[in-house]
Amino acid sequence: MNDAHDLGGIHGLGRVDVEAKEPVFHSDWEKAVFAILWATFGTGRYNLDEFRHGIERMHPVDYLSSRYYEHWLHTMGNNMVEKGFLTKDEWDARTRYYLSNPDAPVPRKEDRPGVEGFVKMAYEGAPTRREVSAKPQFRVGDRVVARNINPTGHTRLARYIRGKRGVIHAVHDAYVLPDTNAHGKGENPQYCYNVAFDARELWGDTAEPNEKVYFDAWESYLEKA
Amino acid sequence: MNDAHDLGGIHGLGRVDVEAKEPVFHSDWEKAVFAILWATFGTGRYNLDEFRHGIERMHPVDYLSSRYYEHWLHTMGNNMVEKGFLTKDEWDARTRYYLSNPDAPVPRKEDRPGVEGFVKMAYEGAPTRREVSAKPQFRVGDRVVARNINPTGHTRLARYIRGKRGVIHAVHDAYVLPDTNAHGKGENPQYCYNVAFDARELWGDTAEPNEKVYFDAWESYLEKA
Amino acid sequence: MSGQSVGSSPPPISETFPRPEAEAAARTRALEALLIEKGLMTSDLVDRMASLYEKDIGPHLGAKVVAKAWVDPAFKKRLLENATKACKELGISGVQGEDMVCVENTPKVHHVIVCTLCSCYPWPVLGLPPNWFKYPQYRSRMVIEPRKLLKEDFGLDLPQDVEVRVWDTSAEIRYFVMPERPAGTERMGEAELAKLVTRDGMIGVAKV
């Protein structure tokens, strides 16, 4: 979808604000959000593209003004609601409860072996790479143009790349296609390509000199130029 | 600038909310904002493009969440500050005063003949059309492509039009160029053209069938296709 | 303006992101007060200009133009050739309509206007635009999914064989739509016809 998450080339958002000695987590709730990712995404309750699309569906005002882990919280909770593991009303009611009772405890349950399973996953990875029988359609050095697509659903083809001409820099393996996987339409794995775009192609005369942007694109995002 | 004001083709902003029996003005402050436009823009304290650019410089979160006349208030006040007619501190301090004293009166001054001058202007217009000696570079039916420009300053070439091919539908007169006029770089009047773009050119396969978008573009926004 | 009511103007996304209207009101009064004190504005401008666009300049003027075009083929021809001049014949002109273009709906072509970059609108014939015309929802969607938007949000379901022409008012020309004259109005006079012509019809989000 064309919206606020697609930030490449947007002006007016201000200076980068580097937090001195930033901790990995700022607070207990950020740690809890991080853990919920493993408990929900890590057990396959929803997939990576559903996770990302859940964030994209935030209203731009919400998206641009909220803390990073608020994005995760939003999509994890909503995905779990959409998959039927809890209801929005349950979540809202319990939120009101904790707002009124900030010292009320969260129930405790332990499962040490289960937890170590997630640690193992953290080190082993959860690849979305897939074997496909087809051959890659493009080769290193091929001139390509990114398609002009504007789906209302999920895509990883950024707006600033669409319609622009580049050169295949690398041929990667095949990966699950976000555009369908975010919407229950299957994994449809496709080859990914790293495409080099000259900054002048992307930004015209406004571009800074002597620059390239390297962008990873699924095969169906590209056409021969 | 590439930012939130440039809304063509953005998804996820929700349904149109039509206010039943909407009044022309909802409240006294909206009327006052409207009057301030005449008192400041109408007397040439700043120009139309400075006015528009002042709105564009709002943070996207502010822009997308505020009432329409808050946009005007923002740019009118800031333009008057930038032109040296008041200071930001004065404005902020007086705002705090009225927030604490909502019943405190605004000073009164009358000038009936002056006011009627603005009414006359309302009926007569304030054109930004200019005579130029050059001939228009394009003719009706010419195929053109919109340039890919990405200035950090003001432009009226919307993002969704850049790089797209269209056909000259009409040749208008010459008008003050927003891109320079917003930044104290002169009026540089240029011919304007109405350009017809097929929806499929703009949005690819996502386009609805049998549609065209007609967009007015200054001459320097266009190149022969 | 002392003891004024703050009124209630709905922001574009009122529920999730409430912005206190009292703040906008106070900032406005502060600016107004400073401009008056500095001799840059007078108090009587407020009610006079508001009244001008509440009572004198509004969509009833566009309706008059359209109704005349429906009954007077020569005027219609002049209107479609140069709307600014034709409107002036009826004493209609002014700010944000220094150069106007009128586009005519037919059984096969439907026109609709939008300003994706701000809120451009032909004030002399339509008055000041409603909030929805100026708010992000309409401006974002009208150029990418006009049929869907017209159907879902305005109840106007256009057949696929009707071509949709969207006018994005990106420069200083202002557009308005001449709707199709409704069937069964053959005997109506100009004044009666004018009553049928709505603002939404002249924006292109409704038929009349």
Added chain:
Amino acid sequence: MSGQSVGSSPPPISETFPRPEAEAAARTRALEALLIEKGLMTSDLVDRMASLYEKDIGPHLGAKVVAKAWVDPAFKKRLLENATKACKELGISGVQGEDMVCVENTPKVHHVIVCTLCSCYPWPVLGLPPNWFKYPQYRSRMVIEPRKLLKEDFGLDLPQDVEVRVWDTSAEIRYFVMPERPAGTERMGEAELAKLVTRDGMIGVAKV
């Protein structure tokens, strides 16, 4: 987690648009509580996963990789050919780094990574990203004005004859930068060199 401190996490635009952190904390606790009650999560996961990325998985791992590449040309070759495999030689691998690519800075080429669409980042070598990497300011500007951004916001002024290569991590491959080895470090060993390699150096917003 009872009686927890809410902490303080700066939102991207804290001053003008404050969002109460207590709300985020309460919504998080509510979700956590419901998941635990429903048997979908256990309490001990919270501290264990946090500790894993606070202590075990972080930029010190990437630093180890880079330092080894600086002193071991054969390893460097393997790293640039297949970073995932080369990192595994050092026991470094995992989620958000299933396929990694290392790009090498030279006197004539400077690399920098960004994720314009979200916050993709090579966790196994850099740990979890800092807020600024995930916030709109960096993500919006790095692809359109990298030189300006690096100079103004990170104090890194690159000469015009140095080519800037921006890697926008749009798919599932994760990139990290091998910075140039600083002059005067010829006698340093791997462990000592690793201490010089910063997270920012491996993102590409600083030299080391």
